[in-house]
Amino acid sequence: MRLIEGTYGIAVLHADFPDRIVVARNGSPVVLGIGEKEMFVASDIAALVAHTRQIVTLDDGEMATLKADDFRTYTTEGTRTTAEPTTVEWEAASYDMGGHDTYMHKEIHEQAEAVDRVLRGRIDDRFSTVHLGGLNLDAREARRIRRVKILGCGTSYHAGMIGAQMIEELARIPADAEPASEFRYRNAVVDPDTLYIAVSQSGETYDVLAAVQELKRKGARVLGVVNVVGSAIAREADGGIYVHAGPEVCVVSTKCFTNTTVAFALLALHLGRTRDLSVRDGRRIIEGLRRLPGQIAEIMEQEEEIKKLALEYAEARSMLFIGRVRGYPVAREASLKLKEVSYIHAEAYPASELKHGPLALIEPALPTVAIVPDDDLLEKNRAAMEEIKARSGRIVAVAHREQEKADHTVVVPKNEDELDPILLGIPLQLLAYHTALALGRDIDKPRNLAKSVTVE
The missing domain is CATH 3.40.50.10490 (Glucose-6-phosphate isomerase like protein; domain 1)
Structure with a gap:
């Protein structure tokens, strides 16, 4: 593996060792599925949920050996690593078309339910704000933020543009969005008072992940806004928000885009209430958020x-x-x-x-x-x-x-x-x-x- 250059996710079989599969990852996702006397390997959780909900996601530069009743993970230098399986919330039924002709149509129609899911358990009516425990950002740190930079690609970049506007309007913090694919190549100045937010549906988008790794190398604080629990960006970031859109099979993103914009509204409200947003405005935004699922259903009509x-x-x-x-x-x-x-x-x-x-x-x-x-x-x-x-x-x-x-x-x-x-x-x-x-x-x-x- 030390001789190989570039990005890869590899699974190898050897005729002399028919009882095992050896896998390795650098840049491309490799996910292990942990079953009862059976093991699986795939590049996406979607391929595994019909068989098991216990998964292990390899890090870059990590390898694994799978046998039917055991698995081991280690670096390309041979050092053993510790990998604990995590439980995936998604079920195999989530991948059925549910009577729709295409996944895109199904996922467009799931948006009211998906938005309700991203809001659930996060609204704090008492203080007209929201709970976002995964941010790992206390009130004092939030007040020290002088600028927000949002990085994403394609649809995630557009969600970031909407998010930047909401953060400026509600939290009064200068904010902007930029394609991660451009940011990582332009030798950007990394400011310790800037909060960086990486956006990716899969949590594996290479350009975004590379930007996160470069920011971390320069000592920046990075939050992730992702849909897939345990994905590479979620693990690399200092904290973040899961958008809870559920599995999105269609290549074209719809419900994940909508849930990401709602997640940014939650973050903007949180930052705003930490700073100077009034209780009245906080309550106004919360009431607006609660109206979203019903209004999405109206649009579907x-x-x-x-x-x-x-x-x-x-x-x-x-x-x-x-x-x-x-x-x-x-x-x-x-x-x-x-x-x-x-x-x-x-x-x-x-x-x-x-x-x-x-x-x-x-x-x-x-x-x-x-x-x-x-x-x-x-x-x-x-x-x-x-x-x-x-x-x-x-x-x-x-x-x-x-x-x-x-x-x-x-x-x-x-x-x-x-x-x-x-x-x-x-x-x-x-x-x-x-x-x-x-x-x-x-x-x-x-x-x-x-x-x-x-x-x-």
């Missing part, structure tokens, strides 16, 4: 209407997504969803930047999806739609009320301004899904993509 929209726009060769401030990360994520699952080219742009170049693209053949929350920027968003209509552009608005400048409006229930982005993206998941369905795409396994991105 509009699926047939959204399906008709998808059929109307499925022949478009390209689509533009626009939004301002809170709406812009929603536009980014919706654009990514459409690209991933339907293969239609899509681009997201801040609505305020339309006049600085993209307006030249507007024509009837380029539909625009506008994110129009009912907030203090409503009139600004309406002005952007007027610019598009003046150039014969077609518009689908996702808004809290009908928009007369739009050709079609998908009306989303109103929550607190800070929490609205969590809901605004959900109908656009359905739009991407039904567009892909209309085009006959392989929805759960889009071409060229993988669920856990464990390579650079």
